Amino acid sequence: MTEAEARAHHPGLAHQFRDLDQQQETDTLGIWLFLVTEIMFFGGLFAAYAIYRWLYFAAFEGGSHILDIRLGAANTMVLLASSLTMALSVRSAQTGNRRSTVTFLVGTMILGTIFLVIKGVEYNQKFEEHVVPTLDWAPQGETLAKLAPGGLGHAEMYFVFYFAMTGLHAIHMIIGMGLLLWLVVRARKGTFTGGYFAPVEVVGLYWHFVDIVWIFLFPLLYLIGGRY
Amino acid sequence: MSQPVVPQKTYVMVFLGLIGLTALTTGVAFLDLGPFNTVVALAIAFTKMLLVLLFFMGLKHSSDIMRTVVIAGFFWLALLIALTMGDYRTRSWSPSPDSWSATAPPTHP
Numbered sequence: 001m002t003e004a005e006a007r008a009h010h011p012g013l014a015h016q017f018r019d020l021d022q023q024q025e026t027d028t029l030g031i032w033l034f035l036v037t038e039i040m041f042f043g044g045l046f047a048a049y050a051i052y053r054w055l056y057f058a059a060f061e062g063g064s065h066i067l068d069i070r071l072g073a074a075n076t077m078v079l080l081a082s083s084l085t086m087a088l089s090v091r092s093a094q095t096g097n098r099r100s101t102v103t104f105l106v107g108t109m110i111l112g113t114i115f116l117v118i119k120g121v122e123y124n125q126k127f128e129e130h131v132v133p134t135l136d137w138a139p140q141g142e143t144l145a146k147l148a149p150g151g152l153g154h155a156e157m158y159f160v161f162y163f164a165m166t167g168l169h170a171i172h173m174i175i176g177m178g179l180l181l182w183l184v185v186r187a188r189k190g191t192f193t194g195g196y197f198a199p200v201e202v203v204g205l206y207w208h209f210v211d212i213v214w215i216f217l218f219p220l221l222y223l224i225g226g227r228y
Numbered sequence: 229m230s231q232p233v234v235p236q237k238t239y240v241m242v243f244l245g246l247i248g249l250t251a252l253t254t255g256v257a258f259l260d261l262g263p264f265n266t267v268v269a270l271a272i273a274f275t276k277m278l279l280v281l282l283f284f285m286g287l288k289h290s291s292d293i294m295r296t297v298v299i300a301g302f303f304w305l306a307l308l309i310a311l312t313m314g315d316y317r318t319r320s321w322s323p324s325p326d327s328w329s330a331t332a333p334p335t336h337p
Contacts, residue, residue, distance in 0.1 A: 024231075025291065032294055036301035043305040047312050054316070073254045077247055084243040087284045094233055208284045215276045218250075219269035223257040226265045 012196035020195050027198040028205070035209045042213055045168070049161050049220065056157060059150025061225035063158030066131060066146060068122065072222040075118045076214065082111035083211045090204040093187065093197035101187045101200065108207070109180045112173055119170055126159070133160045162221055169217060172210045179203045232289055242283040249276050 007013075007020050017023035053060045089104030130138040131147075133156045139147050147155040183203055186192065192200055253272040261268060282288045287295055 028290075029294060029297065032297045032301075036297060036304075039301045039305050040308070043308050046305075047309045050309055050313055051316050054313070069254065069257065073250060076250045080243060080246045080250065083246075083280065083284050084239055087239045088236065091234065091236065091239070094231065205285055208280050211284075212277050212280050215280070216273050219253055219257075219273050223253065223265070223269050226260060227258050228260040 007195045010194055010196050012191065012198070020198075024198045024201065027202055031202045031205050035205065038209060042165075042168070045161070045165050046216070046220075049165065052157055052161065053220075053224070056150060056154035057225070059147070059154030060158045062147045062150045063131075063155050063162065064222060064224035065227070066126075066129065066143060067162075067222050068125065069222050069227060071118055071122055072218055075115055076218045078111055078115045078118065079211050079214050082108045082115065083208050085111060086204050086207045089183075090197065090200050093192040093200040096193040096195070098187060098190050098193060101192055102184055105180055105184045105187060105200075109177055109184070112177050112180070116170060116173060116177075119166065126163075131155075131159050133157075133163065165217055165221065169210065169213050172213070176203070176207050176210055179206065231286065234283070234286075234289075238283065242279050246276055246279055249279075 010020055013020055013023060017026065085104045085107040089101050089108060092100040092104055126132050127136050129143045130136050130140065131143060137156055137159075139152070139155075144152075180203065183200055186199065249272050253269055256268050256272075257265065259265075281298070287298060
């Protein structure tokens with residue numbers, strides 16, 4: 001059987017498609033349409049953020065200065081590294097290298113876990129500083145001094161956005177981790193060989209999208225008004 | 229029309245560029261540029277997004293229909309933010325009639 005024939009009879013090819021390339025093009029277009037709905041989903045939060053940041057800039061600046069810029073920058077780099085390993089695992093699946101596909105997928109999961117652990121440490125700090133809206137809102141001392149100039153109620157609004165946006169992002173990360181685990185199981189079985197790698201490509205696009213959301217969350221939440 | 233295999237080196241170079249831009253945006257936050265702090269931060273974030281879209285997400289080698297979908301998505305997001313902000317920022321431009329701010333309900337003859 002020639003390579004072309006093997007591709008035409010690949011078990012991953014659904015019968016409604018002419019060949020693997022057409023199937024992959026369709027799958028990729030499908031995930032992009034989903035990602036457009038995700039752009040609008042996060043977009044609503046970004047638009048609301050833009051309005052409140054403009055209305056209560058001093059409060060947002062004060063709130064931003066409570067966050068640990070080192071942890072934020074470190075997490076950005078961890079997530080970018082996970083995007084690199086994701087891109088490399090898609091490439092490995094494309095070339096049919098089972099071993100490195102699994103290695104890079106596991107690497108992506110490890111980096112994703114590191115991101116979530118650092119995020120958890122940050123959330124914990126917010127509870128210790130009592131700047132969690134509704135649940136534990138009682139800033140004191142130095143924290144209070146940073147938040148008071150913009151108005152405490154408006155600073156609370158900043159933290160509502162902080163938790164809503166990073167929380168929604170973290171939920172997307174957790175879903176992505178589940179998808180990665182599913183890919184690892186399938187990749188180990190040798191599913192992604194012989195030109196069939198659409199599932200890896202599709203999950204990869206989702207993972208990179210979540211990365212892009214964080215690329216904007218980092219400057220918008222951590223770098224308001226500068227640290228000079 | 230199968231996708232070309234991009235060399236590993238390209239991905240690594242893009243990654244290094246992204247790390248460099250992250251360091252840059254963090255560093256710039258410690259300089260006082262006035263309103264340009266926000267402009268620079270957003271410009272860097274936008275550049276990083278383009279790098280991820282073009283290389284990691286492979287739009288550089290995608291078909292035109294794929295790119296159209298992506299551009300349309302971001303265009304709609306731009307409409308959402310621009311029109312909403314346009315509304316909020318221009319609400320106080322023209323004075324409203326005194327009668328609008330009257331606290332007493334209007335009396336009818």
